[in-house]
Amino acid sequence: MIGSDISPAVDHLRAGELVAIPTETVYGLAANALNDEAVLQIFEAKNRPHFDPLIVHIGQRQLPMFEEYIHDEARTLMNTFWPGPLTVIIDKPPFIPDIVCSGLTTVGLRMPDHPLTQELLSEIDFPLAAPSANPFTYVSPTTAQHVEDQLGDKVSYILDGGPAKVGIESTIMRSDQGGIKVLRLGGLSLDELRKVEPNIELEINSNANPRAPGQLDRHYATQTPLLLVDDVEEAVKGSDLAKTAVIGMKLPELKGVNLKLDLSENGDVSEAARNLFAALRLADSEGIEKIICQKAPETGLGPAINDRLRRAAFR
Ligand code: TXA
Ligand code: MG
Numbered sequence: 001m002i003g004s005d006i007s008p009a010v011d012h013l014r015a016g017e018l019v020a021i022p023t024e025t026v027y028g029l030a031a032n033a034l035n036d037e038a039v040l041q042i043f044e045a046k047n048r049p050h051f052d053p054l055i056v057h058i059g060q061r062q063l064p065m066f067e068e069y070i071h072d073e074a075r076t077l078m079n080t081f082w083p084g085p086l087t088v089i090i091d092k093p094p095f096i097p098d099i100v101c102s103g104l105t106t107v108g109l110r111m112p113d114h115p116l117t118q119e120l121l122s123e124i125d126f127p128l129a130a131p132s133a134n135p136f137t138y139v140s141p142t143t144a145q146h147v148e149d150q151l152g153d154k155v156s157y158i159l160d161g162g163p164a165k166v167g168i169e170s171t172i173m174r175s176d177q178g179g180i181k182v183l184r185l186g187g188l189s190l191d192e193l194r195k196v197e198p199n200i201e202l203e204i205n206s207n208a209n210p211r212a213p214g215q216l217d218r219h220y221a222t223q224t225p226l227l228l229v230d231d232v233e234e235a236v237k238g239s240d241l242a243k244t245a246v247i248g249m250k251l252p253e254l255k256g257v258n259l260k261l262d263l264s265e266n267g268d269v270s271e272a273a274r275n276l277f278a279a280l281r282l283a284d285s286e287g288i289e290k291i292i293c294q295k296a297p298e299t300g301l302g303p304a305i306n307d308r309l310r311r312a313a314f315r
Helices: 006-014 036-046 063-069 072-081 115-123 144-151 190-196 232-236 269-283 302-313
Strands: 019-021 028-032 055-057 086-091 106-110 157-159 171-176 179-184 226-229 244-249 259-264 290-294
Touching: 006 019, 006 028, 006 115, 006 157, 019 115, 019 144, 028 036, 028 055, 063 086, 072 086, 072 171, 072 190, 115 157, 144 157, 144 269, 226 232, 226 302, 232 244, 232 290, 244 269, 259 269, 269 302, 290 302
Parallel strands: 019 157, 055 106, 086 171, 226 290, 244 259, 244 290
Antiparallel strands: 019 028, 086 106, 171 179
8 A cells, every 4th residue: 555644654664564665765665673574574575585685774763772883984974974875884783683684794774864754763663674675686666656566565555755856776885994985886976975085995796795795786677678888879770669768868869769768858967867767667668679778977876877777787
């Protein structure tokens, strides 16, 4: 059931059930992070392998539980960017069950910037474990309807907070003796991060990186084969245009192409990020045999968009 009333969401979460929650990045599939059995259902609903750890979502009410595990560098990031699209990896407190972190000694913590979810978190006294609310490896949901389409029968309630305003998942950071590292590019741009931490390093996850086991090479993937290109006009030549979808920013005319999805007509990369996942879902439809995606410029959220498109194109 979809609704924008938080009281059923509170009741279902207290009962150990799954509730989809809106955030500024993408919708999450939430359960009580302190309840093993509830968290287990998340993995089952998503068909997610147990080696892929979950992010723990908190509001001001849950923050004190974690205080003693937050060191100075992490605190600076949190003070600057929370609530917002940033997940910070900290040492795992013992009260967080191992299943949440796939047995790692760390946990990813995030305070989402969405009024409904903040209100929800103020009503409960436990944190919420939540991955993106999509089947494993598929495109993340940016509307309540996206969740309903794929996981509607597996959740007790979908809290509808409107379309996600950022549209791609949070940036994940970790700091240790080796410095401050970005493990996943996301909704908080590198430009913004560098204003506060000029010396961040990229340690972008792949299958080969044991530190972030969930960042598979193939991810955010459509069923329909997807091609990532620099020049869409060149790429559509030789394609069956009736069965081709093209996604990009400031797209040229492209006569004959069946489905043309312009993520931002005036070339605004943040607007493109907001529209990206809905466009991928739309393009991944009957009758389309090839999705051609234009690379985003490498500014603002562009690198995060391209990271997702590269994984979506990976076969
Ligand atoms: O914006 C987001 O982050 C969304 C919303 C719902 O908050 N959540 C999200 O969760 O994208 P998910 O599960 O789809 O992606 C979480 C990523 C995975 O790649 C996982 O491997 C990584 O975070 N991760 C979680 N805990 C980790 C840890 N302790 N160390 C390293 N990576 C971790
Ligand atoms: Mg995900």
